[in-house]
Amino acid sequence: MTEQASAEIKNATRLGMVVDLDKCMGCWTCAVACKQENDVPEGMFYLRVLTIGGEGIDVPAGTFPNLSLAYQTTNCFHCDNPPCVKACPVQATYKQDNGLVAVDYDRCIGCRYCMVACPYDNRVFNWRDPVQDPAADVAPVGYVEPRRKGVVEKCTFCEHRVSEGLEPRCVVVCPAGARTFGDLDDPDSEVSRLLRERASYVVFPEKGTEPSVHYLTRVGPKAIAERGEA
Amino acid sequence: MSTLSAEPPVTGKAGDRVAGPGWPWIVIPAVLLIIGLAVWIYQLTKGLQITNMRDNVIWGLYIISFMFFVGLSAGGLIIASAGRLFHVDRFKPIVRLAVVEAAVTIFTAAILIIPDLGTPNRIFNLLIHAHWMSPMIWDITVIAIYLVLSLLYIWFYMRRDLADRGSWMALGTKDTSPAARARDDRLTYGLAWVALPAAVLVHSITAWVFGLQISRGFWYSAIMPPLFICSALVSGLSLVIILSLITRHYSRVDFDNGLVSYLGGLLAVFIAVEGFLVLSEVLAGRYPGVPTDAVNQLFSGRYAPGFAIEVIVGLVIPFVLLAVASLRRRPSLVVFASVLALIGIFVHRANIIVIGLGEAPIRLSPGTPLGIPAEDGSSFATTSVYFPSGTELLIVLGIVALSALLFVLAIRSLPLKEKPTS
Numbered sequence: 001m002t003e004q005a006s007a008e009i010k011n012a013t014r015l016g017m018v019v020d021l022d023k024c025m026g027c028w029t030c031a032v033a034c035k036q037e038n039d040v041p042e043g044m045f046y047l048r049v050l051t052i053g054g055e056g057i058d059v060p061a062g063t064f065p066n067l068s069l070a071y072q073t074t075n076c077f078h079c080d081n082p083p084c085v086k087a088c089p090v091q092a093t094y095k096q097d098n099g100l101v102a103v104d105y106d107r108c109i110g111c112r113y114c115m116v117a118c119p120y121d122n123r124v125f126n127w128r129d130p131v132q133d134p135a136a137d138v139a140p141v142g143y144v145e146p147r148r149k150g151v152v153e154k155c156t157f158c159e160h161r162v163s164e165g166l167e168p169r170c171v172v173v174c175p176a177g178a179r180t181f182g183d184l185d186d187p188d189s190e191v192s193r194l195l196r197e198r199a200s201y202v203v204f205p206e207k208g209t210e211p212s213v214h215y216l217t218r219v220g221p222k223a224i225a226e227r228g229e230a
Numbered sequence: 231m232s233t234l235s236a237e238p239p240v241t242g243k244a245g246d247r248v249a250g251p252g253w254p255w256i257v258i259p260a261v262l263l264i265i266g267l268a269v270w271i272y273q274l275t276k277g278l279q280i281t282n283m284r285d286n287v288i289w290g291l292y293i294i295s296f297m298f299f300v301g302l303s304a305g306g307l308i309i310a311s312a313g314r315l316f317h318v319d320r321f322k323p324i325v326r327l328a329v330v331e332a333a334v335t336i337f338t339a340a341i342l343i344i345p346d347l348g349t350p351n352r353i354f355n356l357l358i359h360a361h362w363m364s365p366m367i368w369d370i371t372v373i374a375i376y377l378v379l380s381l382l383y384i385w386f387y388m389r390r391d392l393a394d395r396g397s398w399m400a401l402g403t404k405d406t407s408p409a410a411r412a413r414d415d416r417l418t419y420g421l422a423w424v425a426l427p428a429a430v431l432v433h434s435i436t437a438w439v440f441g442l443q444i445s446r447g448f449w450y451s452a453i454m455p456p457l458f459i460c461s462a463l464v465s466g467l468s469l470v471i472i473l474s475l476i477t478r479h480y481s482r483v484d485f486d487n488g489l490v491s492y493l494g495g496l497l498a499v500f501i502a503v504e505g506f507l508v509l510s511e512v513l514a515g516r517y518p519g520v521p522t523d524a525v526n527q528l529f530s531g532r533y534a535p536g537f538a539i540e541v542i543v544g545l546v547i548p549f550v551l552l553a554v555a556s557l558r559r560r561p562s563l564v565v566f567a568s569v570l571a572l573i574g575i576f577v578h579r580a581n582i583i584v585i586g587l588g589e590a591p592i593r594l595s596p597g598t599p600l601g602i603p604a605e606d607g608s609s610f611a612t613t614s615v616y617f618p619s620g621t622e623l624l625i626v627l628g629i630v631a632l633s634a635l636l637f638v639l640a641i642r643s644l645p646l647k648e649k650p651t652s
Binding site for chain 2: 042043044045048050051052053054055056057059072074083086087088089090091092107108109110111112113115116117118119120121123124125126127128129148149150151152203204207208209
């Protein structure tokens with residue numbers, strides 16, 4: 001990473017992500033790296049890869065040979081008008097100056113109203129004491145604060161990395177280079193340039209949440225409109 | 231049922247203290263309460279994993295029961311205070327009972343929130359860090375005010391009678407003269423002016439907890455507050471009918487069967503309005519023919535039987551029983567219709583939660599993470615199946631038993647009979 005990019009992240013007022021779905025191949029590397037980086041317990045995901053296609057993972061839509069298949073990696077959109085922040089009765093989830101929607105694990109009462117308020121199901125709850133995936137066979141890396149049972153958590157845009165001027169882990173690991181991270185408020189940033197030059201969409205724009213995660217694609221919006229909520 | 235409809239026994243008179251539900255009615259709820267408490271402590275150690283809620287069914291029986299009890303309470307207090315404000319003197323023999331019902335059920339509703347919290351030890355964050363943009367804070371605030379109000383209401387209704395008996399619950403009130411009673415009568419009339427809007431507000435705000443969330447298509451609707459108020463009137467009046475006949479059985483209140491059929495007729499009206507609102511909601515959802523609209527789940531699929539119960543058991547059958555004058559003259563049928571209406575409203579509440587939260591909003595595979603892998607090993611789901619776990623059932627049963635216990639104690643110890651004012 002260049003020093004300039006690092007400064008952009010540190011001084012950002014609205015951090016956001018642009019994912020090029022024409023590059024994404026649905027390999028789940030971002031999702032797995034996220035689980036490792038953030039010690040996300042078994043059964044819980046900050047980031048999931050949704051198949052824009054038929055019913056089931058990797059199932060294309062249509063009948064052979066007229067098929068279409070794409071993927072939408074989905075994590076907290078760090079909305080500019082976040083319904084979860086409005087809903088939280090104890091201000092445990094809040095908007096930071098850099099645009100991140102954060103959760104205070106020491107204040108959350110576990111009422112899950114934020115999860116109800118999120119139109120994207122991007123939040124997860126600790127139904128039990130955190131259990132590490134037995135298949136992963138790794139100890140928690142401990143880059144982030146451990147959570148306890150009874151609190152809500154979600155994608156933090158790797159706040160512990162962002163505060164150091166580093167990109168979130170999912171952006172770094174993507175083998176297709178599909179993910180770009182930066183300041184949406186800065187017209188010179190790479191994310192702003194991509195959104196200016198390429199066709200893009202956000203999920204459920206009609207709900208007015210103003211997500212900070214945008215998708216570049218040719219097939220996405222139509223498929224989403226067909227399969228998404230009315 | 232036949233014992234309830236029988237004429238009240240002649241034993242016992244106004245101010246009688248001992249007659250009332252016997253010890254089994256105290257011991258059984260107390261045992262259930264203790265079991266519920268023990269299961270809750272177990273839930274505290276294990277976390278909410280021992281419920282059947284997951285990230286795709288975010289809320290379950292606790293919140294369904296919470297809504298149901300707020301409704302029971304609001305309905306009871308609306309009936310008590312509206313009867314007072316509009317000078318419906320026929321209500322008079324059961325007004326005190328209805329106010330007691332309102333206080334007991336709102337207290338129960340408040341308790342029902344606690345087992346739903348992931349970290350109940352932080353419950354005071356609701357006071358310390360209250361976020362006034364959150365409808366949940368509005369709800370908690372109005373429920374607290376409403377509970378105090380209904381307790382005040384009970385006390386002003388009964389303190390002279392309590393003083394008459396020399397009860398400690400009179401809290402220092404000594405004057406039992408007709409003049410003092412007349413003053414309290416005006417005072418309770420004044421309180422009715424506050425109680426009626428408070429009761430309407432408490433359930434409107436509970437409706438807004440759901441109805442203001444744009445995230446859930448099934449909830450985000452302006453019809454939610456009127457629908458909730460009407461459900462409250464149906465369920466609240468049903469419970470008041472059942473409780474007043476039980477209480478009359480123990481000679482703690484006194485009224486004739488004419489009042490029962492009058493209340494039955496009123497319940498028929500409320501049920502009709504409820505049916506109208508449900509129809510409006512369903513028609514607005516179905517008419518455009520959008521296949522993904524959540525309202526379609528009421529007619530086909532896993533939750534369709536629930537909607538059928540809501541409409542047939544909860545609306546159609548009780549409406550027919552109560553709308554026919556010759557049928558509603560029979561108290562046993564009025565009680566039967568009330569029980570059906572209560573079941574119908576409970577199922578209606580369950581439908582709101584389970585269908586409202588049941589579908590992953592982004593309908594792409596594999597869907598929403600579950601939080602804990604399912605038995606088949608999958609970590610995601612696009613749709614959900616929810617039925618409460620044994621833990622949830624036992625905890626809710628314990629809290630409902632607490633409600634019953636408080637009501638039995640109230641029947642035994644409070645002067646529910648109105649003294650004729652001069």
